[in-house]
Amino acid sequence: MNFPILTSLILLPAIGSFFIFFVKFNKNYQSSKYVALFISLANFVLALYLWSIFDNSSSEFQFIEEKKWIQGYFNYKVGIDGISILFIILTTFITPLCIISVNSTVTKRLKDFLIAILLMETLMIGVFCSLDLILFYLFFEGGLIPMFLIIGIWGGERRVYSAFKFFLYTLLGSVLMLVAIITIYWMTGTTDVEKLYQIGIDYNYQKLLWLAFFSSFAVKTPMWPFHTWLPDAHVEAPTAGSVLLAAILLKMAGYGFIRFSLGLFPLASEYFIPLVFTLSLIAIVYTSLVALMQEDMKKLIAYSSVAHMGFVTLGIFTLTQQGLVGSIFQMISHGLISAALFLCVGVVYERMHTRLINKYGGVVSVMPKYAIVFMIFTLGALGLPGTTGFVGEFLILLAAFKKSFLVAIIASLGVIFGAAYMLWLYRRIIFGEIKNADVKKLFDLKKHEIVILWSIAVPSIFFGFYPQPLIVTVDVSVINLLEMYNNNLKTFLVNK
């Protein structure tokens, strides 16, 4: 394996964006869209190829590439294991759909938008591939720039406020992580994740370092009470921006929890379990209740994202195989379903130019095809068996029951609330009488919308019935991670 497949995955979109930047297209930039679409599809194919040659049975990092980077300090090191490959596939799968969706949602400065999206893809894949803390930080933070522009230039009315809030909030969370990364470097002499797994980090410092990482991931996840930037950012971002944000950006934090918080600071993770559980449970129950009361569709889905991510953090910190696999599964499923829900909102928003739920009602009679796909995703979001949403939530609750009965009971409340707000949303929009005359003028899904929505619907149902391919991919890596975790804990107890 000499072909640098991961680097090509990372670089391909960036090269594409440079190409689009420098090459002059005709006036309306339609052809630049095809170029972007072609590149992102090629990347998706490459990612699928990567999955096909990926060795499920090995717990080692694979396809490692290492190059000298900052003299004497850090190396450029990328590699993947079973956990990261799923996120890479999710990223490469969602990006082309975003690019197709700009057809109708982005009306001004299409070229710049495509550049921003492709750069986002590069940075997001980079996050999931990097095996060096500094490299990870670089990709993790670099994503702020294109996302800031996406929200700020193409967003809604309060886009400036939201863009600033998004940027400053996440930056504030991350700077402490930078301090922690540098501290780790001076303590151990390396920021190579693989080596750090072996060396382990001094127990006396773990708690502080864990908190520093937590501050960054908690803002990005987002966990209650650091979630307030999310509804604003989602509501104001253009559809494609919301999709990227919900489907992938939030997953960076969950991935970070698994890869770094658990992997590097096992002792601190054990110590802070109650904290994470409390915050997750509050997120699940509180934001579900908040979601119930929302009048804005996008805000409702944004709050439901916070609740779903609450399940994810809960699952991760149960520190059991079911919990971790469930969390990863939940992240993938949320990536698909929330992306699809935002796309669904985008479909009616661009026809009616309002996101207020009470302006709708009776959409089913004018848009039957839309009603069907929206139904699928609504059911997916509330975790109906047969959709991916169910598998993730079920595994997480299973693990939670093992850990603590009370936690599981409270978390299950979240499932009920989830069903309540999603079904209520569906009823208010799709069913009922047509009160608003504008609804009558609606027309059903266009061709490209059908393609986007069904191409998400198919995998979310398929993996709901047959989750095996995904689970097999992550299983060995998760078991390995937990083994390492428990060994670390044991040696600490012995030393004590």
Add this chain to the structure above:
Amino acid sequence: MININLIFPEIFISLSIMFLLIFGVYKKNSSKLVYSLSIISLLIVLALCFNLRTVTEVYLFNESYQIGYLSTFMKILVILSGVFVMSVSLKYLKINNILKIEFPILILSSILGMIVMISSNDLIVFYMGLELQSLSLYVLASFNKDNILSSESGLKYFILSALSSGLLLYGCSLIYGFSGSTNFIQISENIDINQYSLTFGIVFILVGLAFKISAVPFHMWAPDVYQGSPTPVTLFFAILPKVAALTVLIKILYVPFLNLIEQWQMIVIFLSIASMIFGAVAAIGQKNLKRLIAYSSISHMGYTIAGLSTGTNEGIQSSIIYISIYVVMNLGFFCCLLMLKRDGKYYETVEDMSGLSKNHPMLSFSLLLILFSLAGIPPLAGFFAKFYVFMAVIKSEMYFLAITGLLSTVIAAFYYLRIIKIIYFDPEKEKFDTHHNIALKVSLFITTIFILFYFIFPSKLIQIVSKINVI
């Protein structure tokens, strides 16, 4: 026997100043020619300096003058940025009718002063260089003499700078009194660590130098002078004197007074933290871009001296890397500023850039990169500058400094974002001129490329700087 070829740069620049002065006086309407000739002579000086890059450490004139890696690197930085400053500002001077023969000559003599400062190894030589530099700067600040703001800034700078020079000189005399010498090396040999009286001298010198690099609380002159001076002079103020003063700061703190580190370290840390926070907070409300960049440079100086406060070679190296990247970023920013011209008038408030990205996509893309880089967002060059500084700071276990510094980057990010918001999110205004002279375009291109692609080859700069070992 003095090895005269080591001071060829100084000799050459002095000769060309004298020649150009006479030439300019005797030949009528030669200001443009003098201008180009001084750029050429700067380039020759640059080549001469570059020739000395392998000299490790040589002392001249009774050990009062030193040539080494540090001084050569800083000299090259100063002269190179001098070349850039001069080549981008010709058009501005012409349009504002201040293209006189004195301008390039004053710049040259100021650069000569800086070079002497950088190489000095003696308090008297250092002071001489400093005064030569400052005297030229007073005139440069008020060069647009018909403009009331420019005259005001010159006067203000003169009065405050004279005061600080006085303090500095007092500090020098105190040190001479207590240690019996003005030579850096002899001072360090004569120092008695238990003698606290020397601390007075150090404090006075620190105050004087903090004034020159505009560190809080000695920054009061900066915003007014930056705003009032002609833009090329502001650019000059923003980078060159800081590089020179920083070098002297490194030398004074680490050659004679390294053993007294416990006494000056707290002062430097205070200067650093105060500058970082004050610069970030005060810039938020600014409307004039030059004034804003004044505050931003105050906070950047805070990061630079954060590296110095560590007392390690890594710290010094990180400061040097920081200032190098800072120079590039500021150069880029001012190039953009000099492009904001419409019908023979330059615009310099934040509001003037409203919606710039519509009509000038390339210019605003460069500005976008420069501003994010100034804010220190990865993967741009500005992030690495901050990163190296914090690496050094955290290595010395100064967590408080590191965390305050990083939190103030978040505050600072706000006002950079505000400019970006105005450029990209706001409704557009009238078009600016699109024809600029080639030097301006090339400079902007070079700086932008450097900022954008620095992350691919970050080790080159480290390799060069890592040869500088002061301690």
